[in-house]
Amino acid sequence: MIVEDWAGRALAALVERVGATESQVGARFPLYADPEDGRWTTTGRGSWAGGFWAGLLWLRARYTGAVADRAAAMECTARLAPWAEADTATRGLILWYGTALATDDHEAEAGAIRRAAAEACLLAHDPALGLVPWGDAFGGPRLLARADAVPGMLSLLATAAPGGAKAAAAHLHQHLDLCLGGLAEGRWPAPAWQYRPGERRERWQPLDDPPAGWSRGGAWLLLAVAEALLHPELSLRRPDRLTAAAEQLLARGGFLTGPLVPPAEAHRPDGPLDTSAAAITAVALMKLAGVPGPWADHCSRRAVAILARLSESHLHHEEATAPVGRLVDGCYDAGKGLAVRHELVWGTFFLTLALAALDGHVDLTRV
Numbered sequence: 001m002i003v004e005d006w007a008g009r010a011l012a013a014l015v016e017r018v019g020a021t022e023s024q025v026g027a028r029f030p031l032y033a034d035p036e037d038g039r040w041t042t043t044g045r046g047s048w049a050g051g052f053w054a055g056l057l058w059l060r061a062r063y064t065g066a067v068a069d070r071a072a073a074m075e076c077t078a079r080l081a082p083w084a085e086a087d088t089a090t091r092g093l094i095l096w097y098g099t100a101l102a103t104d105d106h107e108a109e110a111g112a113i114r115r116a117a118a119e120a121c122l123l124a125h126d127p128a129l130g131l132v133p134w135g136d137a138f139g140g141p142r143l144l145a146r147a148d149a150v151p152g153m154l155s156l157l158a159t160a161a162p163g164g165a166k167a168a169a170a171h172l173h174q175h176l177d178l179c180l181g182g183l184a185e186g187r188w189p190a191p192a193w194q195y196r197p198g199e200r201r202e203r204w205q206p207l208d209d210p211p212a213g214w215s216r217g218g219a220w221l222l223l224a225v226a227e228a229l230l231h232p233e234l235s236l237r238r239p240d241r242l243t244a245a246a247e248q249l250l251a252r253g254g255f256l257t258g259p260l261v262p263p264a265e266a267h268r269p270d271g272p273l274d275t276s277a278a279a280i281t282a283v284a285l286m287k288l289a290g291v292p293g294p295w296a297d298h299c300s301r302r303a304v305a306i307l308a309r310l311s312e313s314h315l316h317h318e319e320a321t322a323p324v325g326r327l328v329d330g331c332y333d334a335g336k337g338l339a340v341r342h343e344l345v346w347g348t349f350f351l352t353l354a355l356a357a358l359d360g361h362v363d364l365t366r367v
Helices: 005-025 047-064 067-078 081-085 091-095 104-124 153-158 164-180 215-230 239-252 275-289 296-313 345-358
Strands: 029-033 040-043 144-146 192-195 204-206
Touching: 005 029, 005 040, 005 047, 005 296, 005 345, 029 047, 029 345, 040 047, 047 067, 047 091, 047 345, 067 104, 081 091, 081 104, 091 104, 091 153, 104 153, 104 164, 144 164, 153 164, 153 215, 164 215, 164 239, 215 239, 215 275, 275 296, 275 345, 296 345
Parallel strands: none
Antiparallel strands: 029 040, 144 192, 192 204
């Protein structure tokens, strides 16, 4: 891929924003920021999105090469270590993306945290259910399967031995069976399912929240399939199924033909947009572009088109009165009306990751 001027300017603005965010949040973790003044709503432990803040700090360290930036990223990553023992499948998001970008001088420390998380997730894998359950760390039912429980978890599990790669493949394919299996033409994948033991009817039941057509649901699944296709072990397990799932998602999700920035909910096309879903999609498409197949060129071109739209239409640059480098128009939760036009830390992370990969700072086959 050729790096355009807009991509370099956008990446520089995003890195500048990391510094401004760091100054504002201190030892807390950013979650979402007001679209007008850029003030962050923060959490003490990072919640499910803490790994994306650590990942942003690592991306800044790779961009600047500064010793102080590398140390700051490692300090943040170390604060994520307790999540290894939390009962949540979002450990994939927290502890894969929070450690995978560590620079060589801190890989031993970050790698130890990643390995501890991988072993804990392998222990949490339920062979009878075929997956790592969603968990109860955030309240609610424990026996859920959700699309956002798959990316990161695959690579995290696969580092655990013995049996990690087998568990990772089972985790992915169970989610694909639920979310894509038997999907009628023109229907959107159901991104969340609950296991109801003891009932006579089908034990896995689709949930209404998040709804079918949730923009990030399809994007998370596409990212997970791309992650598996690029993984040396996972790509050998049911490769035809992985290819078919990628093709099905690309066709059903409109990732190659629909809006560059999708609505947060497909059934509400006039509702809020979700730039974070677009950024996740761009990374997934860039990964798929590295997989031999008929979609490679189209995925590459589409990824660049998405990144250009995000960078030129939804990212605040130097002429803005509020802090620069803010990717706005992200939607945390449209149904609850929560942070529907905001800067979201995971959206910023995936846009920065994609642009850093374009600029040669990151190898997407390893993240």
